[in-house]
Amino acid sequence: MLIFGLGDFTKIVMIFLITFFPVVVNIKDEVKNIPQEVFYPMYSLGATNLQIIKEIILPGTIKSILTSIRIGIGTAISVLFFTENFGTEYGMGYFIMDSWMRINYIQMYSGILILSLIGLLFFILIDFLEGLLCPWR
Numbered sequence: 001m002l003i004f005g006l007g008d009f010t011k012i013v014m015i016f017l018i019t020f021f022p023v024v025v026n027i028k029d030e031v032k033n034i035p036q037e038v039f040y041p042m043y044s045l046g047a048t049n050l051q052i053i054k055e056i057i058l059p060g061t062i063k064s065i066l067t068s069i070r071i072g073i074g075t076a077i078s079v080l081f082f083t084e085n086f087g088t089e090y091g092m093g094y095f096i097m098d099s100w101m102r103i104n105y106i107q108m109y110s111g112i113l114i115l116s117l118i119g120l121l122f123f124i125l126i127d128f129l130e131g132l133l134c135p136w137r
Contacts, residue, residue, distance in 0.1 A: 011083040011091075018079050019072040030064035031057055066130045073122045077115060 034056065042052050084093030092111050099108035 006088060008088075011080060011088075014083050015076045015079050019076050022075075023068040023072045026068040027061060027065055030061045034060045062133050063130065066126055066133070070123060070126045073126070074119060077119050077122075081115065 038056055038060075039052065042056060047055070080091075081093040081096070084091030085097045088094055092115055096108050096111040096115075099105070099111060
């Protein structure tokens with residue numbers, strides 16, 4: 001927040017920096033877990049890198065990608081709460097903390113409920129995408 005200042009751009013950068021790299025590391029590890037023997041037939045048929053990604057890597061890692069995104073969404077909502085709490089004077093994080101300071105617990109819990117519902121909505125959306133992209137599950 002010291003580098004980028006206050007505002008929406010800072011929130012976006014903070015959420016990106018905190019959630020992107022764990023997701024990428026998890027996906028990289030999942031790609032490394034694909035046995036090398038799976039790639040040999042594609043190599044012998046002269047497949048391009050794009051074909052290997054499309055036919056082997058994506059189907060082999062799609063569940064891990066969606067799980068990583070699901071975990072990243074929870075982390076992103078938490079980071080959003082903290083960045084709005086300290087970095088701005090608006091947003092749900094600020095609303096929750098302001099309600100808590102004013103001892104207005106009904107508004108505070110309603111803000112917490114709204115953030116929880118947003119997280120649940122994203123979780124349901126990822127489950128829906130998993131059903132579409134992973135018909136074999």
